[in-house]
Amino acid sequence: MNKNINLNFHQTVSFSKDYLAKILKISDGASFLTKEEISEITGIPTGKSSGKVVPHIYYGLYMGLITFSYENKRYNLNRTSLGNLILKEDSYLTENLTIELLNYFLTSNYLGAHMWKSISRDIFPKYRNILTRENLEKELENIYPENKNIKLVSWVSMYQKELSKNNFYNFIEKNIEKKNHKIDSSYFYMYVYTLLKDWELNNLSNEITLDNLENLKWGEGLHINKDEEFNLLDKIADKNIIKINKQLSPITILKLKNSDDFLDKIFSLLI
Missing domain, CATH: 1.10.10.10 (Winged helix-like DNA-binding domain superfamily/Winged helix DNA-binding domain)
Structure with missing residues (x-):
């Protein structure tokens, strides 16, 4: 495959x-x-x-x-x-917001680079966000057995050097740790845009279950933990951008707006 x-x-x-x-x-x-x-x-x-x-x-x-x-x-x-x-x-x-946004799509299921997506959204969560470089390479070899000589040097260099100030990963001796970020209120419309754009790119219906959202791995792409992810969803719902029905099982989420409605607002809250 x-x-x-x-x-x-x-x-x-x-x-x-x-x-x-x-x-x-x-x-x-x-x-x-x-x-x-x-x-x-x-x-x-x-x-x-x-x-x-x-x-x-x-x-x-x-x-x-x-x-x-x-x-x-x-x-x-x-x-x-x-x-x-x-x-x-x-x-x-x-802008840090720009890099957070670009990193989100670089690791996304639909638009992103396969290796970046697998590392950020699949492998690190499996290891509770910390593992050795050797284990990371083995995991990639298992996911992509037909790809010989997988090279991590560019991935490591990106996060260890060029994007180091964004604190996506820590490199400590043999270990690599994926860092969780705190919600930044000035990034609100960036969060909204990534959610709705990924929703649309993956051709999901206007009403999805929480399991469907889990498959997008939206929070993993934003480097936020589950509590932060659910808090952020509630804040987005408070703005009538989505509607969360917590009375149903499983919980459903209804999309009320489109990503294009928020494109021009992405930078609007930066001071």
């Missing part, structure tokens, strides 16, 4: 916010460019067999910022509605 999945799309290239911001800026849908031309325009290095352009195109794709087509060795890059918002509000990707 996982035979054709390329877990090493990153080509062991470390993630760079600066490079991603440059890819986002040129993704206007108007040009068909080779990776060498993209490199010349942006200053992102590339080469015949390796480089940093193509991996960052894929990072942009998996974070929900861009889509692209590829034909005759040329890329046509297009910003998504989320990509347009980020370009407008935080073009250099400096």
Whole structure:
């Protein structure tokens, strides 16, 4: 089932916010460019067999910022509605909210990169959020047996270096710990958007059960524990965005609004 999945799309290239911001800026849908031309325009290095352009195109794709087509060795890059918002509000990707949002989609079931999703939303919860790098590699080999030579170097580098201040993971000797975050009231509409967008991308009906929500692993994507997740759902329900029926068994959740209703509000509560 996982035979054709390329877990090493990153080509062991470390993630760079600066490079991603440059890819986002040129993704206007108007040009068909080779990776060498993209490199010349942006200053992102590339080469015949390796480089940093193509991996960052894929990072942009998996974070929900861009889509692209590829034909005759040329890329046509297009910003998504989320990509347009980020370009407008935080073009250099400096806000913590932006990184929380992009990390959510990078690890999501529908949009995200398979390895990032498996690590964040499947493997770490299984180990109560702490395990050794060796066990992490073994788990990935079990999930993706057809993918030989799985490389963790780019994943580790992303969270240990470029995104270290966001405290997604702690690296302590041989152990890696997934960190839980506290709810930030200024991120409220980001939380709303991720919930509704993931709901829609997975083609769920307007009324779902709590089990359906569990399958999205929304809280895992936000790095919040179950108590925080349920508290956040209640706050979203208080704004009449969803309706939670706790009288039924199982509990059901009714979607009253669409993700597009909140896209432009994502950054509105930041001071």
